[in-house]
Amino acid sequence: MSTGYLFCSDPLAAGRPDPFFAAEVACARRSGGETALLDHDALLAGDTEAALARVPRDSGPYWYRGWMVPVSRYEELDQGLRARGCGLLTPAPDFGRAHELPGWYDVFADLTPRSVWRPLPPGTPPSGPALAALTAPLHPGPAVVKDFVKSRKHEWDEACFVPSLAHTDKLSAVVRRFFELQDDSLAGGLVVREYEPFVPGGEARVWWVDGEPVLTTAHPDSPAELPAPCLTAVRPAVRALGCRWVTTDLALREDGVWRVVEVGDGQVSGLPAGSDPSPLFDALTLAGSGR
Ligand SMILES: Nc1ncnc2c1ncn2[C@@H]1O[C@H](COP(=O)(O)OP(=O)(O)O)[C@@H](O)[C@H]1O
Ligand SMILES: [Mg+2]
Structure with a gap:
């Protein structure tokens, strides 16, 4: 079974990927993944049929990769794909749990403000x-x-x-x-x-696939600063959350403790400019193929 990636299409040319994600599309293909295109504007407008018009029937299963979507629209995406014989590798309830703070807060309560x-x-x-x-x-x-x-x-x-x-x-x-x-x-x-006092130096964004940290990047807001966080306490929390592809944004508090500022669903988390996401896509392609 091959791993699919559903990327957002270019709003100005529906047949090609949004230029913002072009480098990631290339990376996903290099890792052995298949790619398809989603019309993000149509999804947000509630026209799931139009949003998925370019997705071949009975293809996938897919990781979504693109701009943020509200949880209710992600549910519609999930249903729309299933109606086409396709599936998402992150089911809608898992997306909601990682994407919205009340979904992840209890699991990370000791690690976050x-x-x-x-x-x-x-x-x-x-x-x-x-x-x-x-x-x-x-x-x-x-x-x-x-x-x-x-x-x-x-x-x-x-x-x-x-x-x-x-x-x-x-x-x-x-x-x-x-x-x-x-x-x-x-x-x-x-x-x-x-509010907790963090030391200057930027946040680290750690990318997790099936409970393993497969890539650490800078935060997109501070692409030139890449801290090296301690993950000892974060790993069990990510595993307890139980979502397949998530990010954790970590900042060093003034007392020397690494804190989780935010958890996110990896499908809609941004990569900082200039980073090489190959290890992430290699892990995702392997995980999606069920091997
Ligand atoms: N509880 C907090 N204590 C200190 N700084 C915080 C706190 N929450 C957020 N910040 C700062 O504000 C920024 C944005 O907050 P965040 O929760 O990550 O929202 P966003 O989703 O908009 O990135 C963080 O990157 C961090 O620098
Ligand atoms: Mg943030």
Whole structure:
């Protein structure tokens, strides 16, 4: 059985891969994988049939590789592929568990900043009292705000960092601005996390396939900095999560402890510019073939 990769197509030319992923397509093929194309815009618009029009019937099974998709759209992708006699190597529940913080948090609780969350639709920031109740289990110091998937780290002071949870007015203002900027793209709801001091030097993104760390890259935000994290505590947590292809972003805290800033589904995690993902695709192709 050969391993398939479902890459996003070029929005301007549906018959070829999105140029952003061209080097990865070549790498996937070199590893012995087959590739097919998905129309990401059509998937996000809810037209699964059109999204999968270029996927041959009874092909796969596939790793998806491309831009992020909401968990509900990934479920539709999973169903749509099955209706064509194809399958995904990461089933929808596993995607949700790795992609959204509430899915992975319990397994990584000892390794990641303490967090609270509340499912909410876009455009509905909680009131001050509701935020005070939500964050009561956290230490009343600095905190970070995000949704179940993404932060507004590029608007750090305005919509991400809260200097002290003791000041509900400031917390409310940051949360309101966060909801405003996320708008309809808000994923799942609100997360508030205790802030931990990390040393400068960038995060390491570790890529795991079937519980093994097959590649460590820099984080895409700091491609020139590649720390070498200790994985002793992370490995059992990744195995306990039980998802086949995940990433863990690790940062060194000022007290010398490696912390998990974020877990992600590997299918939608970014590679930093200039990295060689060959070991990753070699591992994925082998894992997907069932050998
Ligand atoms: N709890 C935290 N303590 C300290 N810094 C944090 C914390 N959470 C996030 N950050 C910083 O903010 C950045 C973005 O947060 P992250 O959770 O990775 O969101 P995103 O999905 O937007 O990358 C991280 O790379 C890290 O530098
Ligand atoms: Mg991140």
